[in-house]
Amino acid sequence: xxxxxxxxxxxxxxxxxxVTLRCKPISGHDYLFWYRQTMMRGLxxxxxxxxxxxxxxxxxxxxxxxxxxPNASFSTLKIQPSEPRDSAVYFCASRPLAGTSVPExxxxxGTRLTVL
Amino acid sequence: AxxxxxxxxxxxxxxxxxxxxxxxxxxxxxxxxxFWYKQPPxxxxxxxxxxxxxxxxxxxxxxxxxxxxxxxxxxxxxxxxSQLGDTAxxxxxxxxxAAGNKLTFGGGTRVLVKP
Numbered sequence: 638x639x640x641x642x643x644x645x646x647x648x649x650x651x652x653x654x655x656v657t658l659r660c661k662p663i664s665g666h667d668y669l670f671w672y673r674q675t676m677m678r679g680l681x682x683x684x685x686x687x688x689x690x691x692x693x694x695x696x697x698x699x700x701x702x703x704x705x706x707p708n709a710s711f712s713t714l715k716i717q718p719s720e721p722r723d724s725a726v727y728f729c730a731s732r733p734l735a736g737t738s739v740p741e742x743x744x745x746x747g748t749r750l751t752v753l
Numbered sequence: 754a755x756x757x758x759x760x761x762x763x764x765x766x767x768x769x770x771x772x773x774x775x776x777x778x779x780x781x782x783x784x785x786x787x788f789w790y791k792q793p794p795x796x797x798x799x800x801x802x803x804x805x806x807x808x809x810x811x812x813x814x815x816x817x818x819x820x821x822x823x824x825x826x827x828x829x830x831x832x833x834x835s836q837l838g839d840t841a842x843x844x845x846x847x848x849x850x851a852a853g854n855k856l857t858f859g860g861g862t863r864v865l866v867k868p
Contacts, residue, residue, distance in 0.1 A: 668854055680844065680858040693855070726796060732854070739786050739805060740848055742856060744798035 639663075641745035643729050649751045655717040658748045661710055662731030670742060671704055671714050672728040680728075686712065719752045726750070755780050757845050757859035765865040766835045773820075774830045774862045776845030784850040787821065787828045792861075793841040801843070804828065835866045 642661040650656055662669045670685040684694040689706045697704070701720070706712040716723055726749050730742040756779045766772035778787070789801040804812045804821050811819050816836075820829045828847075832839055845859040 670854065670856075679860050682855055685854055687854075728798060730798075739803050740850075740854065741788070741800055741803060742854075743800075744790075747796050747798075749796075 641729055641731055641743055643727075643745035643748050645748060646746060647749050647751075649753065650719055651753050652720055653718045654752075655715065656719045656723075656750060656752075658714040658727050658729075658750070660712045660714070660729030660745060662712070662729070663733075663743055664710065665733060666731035666743070667734045668732045668742075669706060669712050670728075670730040670732075671712070672730065672744075674726040674728060674747070675724075683714070716750075719750075721752045724750055724752050755847070755849060755855075755857045757847060757857050759843075759845055759859035759862050761862045762860075763863040763865070765867055766832075768835055768837060768866055768868050770835055771831060771833050772835055772864060774832075774843055774845075774864070776828045776830070776859055778826050778828065778845070778847050778857075778859075780826070780847070780849055782849040782851055786848050786850070787819075788846045788848075788856075789817070789819070789828075789830045790844045790846060790858075791839075791841045792844065793838075798844075802830065832864070837866050837868060840864060840866045 644659045671683040674680045683696045684704045686706045704714045726747045728747045729745045732742045785806045787804040791799045802814045816833045842861045844861045
């Protein structure tokens, strides 16, 4: 299994530009998560999906952020317009339906976003 | 609200020695899961070990073991026979079963293994 795949690995953009981060979860996983990691705030959950449906987006910082999951194998996190304070590492994670097992989340390698 | 506290921002240890990382958490729930994740310089988040709160036996994975004290809400990680490849940030996290999928992370402890 290839694991969770994220692209791009690095993104440098200018303030005001639109940024789209992409994620391919592990095949067969029912849940997909988007996290943001910064020095100041640590790891924060932004939004998560179950079977392609957004379940909890209370962590999305503001309307400039949006996430979609058009199918079971692809999700995007979009920032429009981007601001320097959005600079962070963005992680995507996925996990299977837990059932009686431990709900372990599998993380992608992250996208380092720099907004100038 | 669920919180996780890692009181040691940074720790160093000599190669082959043992180091223990502390983690405390706060929840009123009884059914939850605890995790330690490792983040090396590559920034990949790697699951090191996990513990189910209803299990009294402490989890062990090779050189990694935990000391789970449910009453004290403490979940420390012991790294035995430290290796240079253990140098990384270590994050304690937990998820309450009733809360669905919200992993709550601590602030992390940076571990430096010295040769």
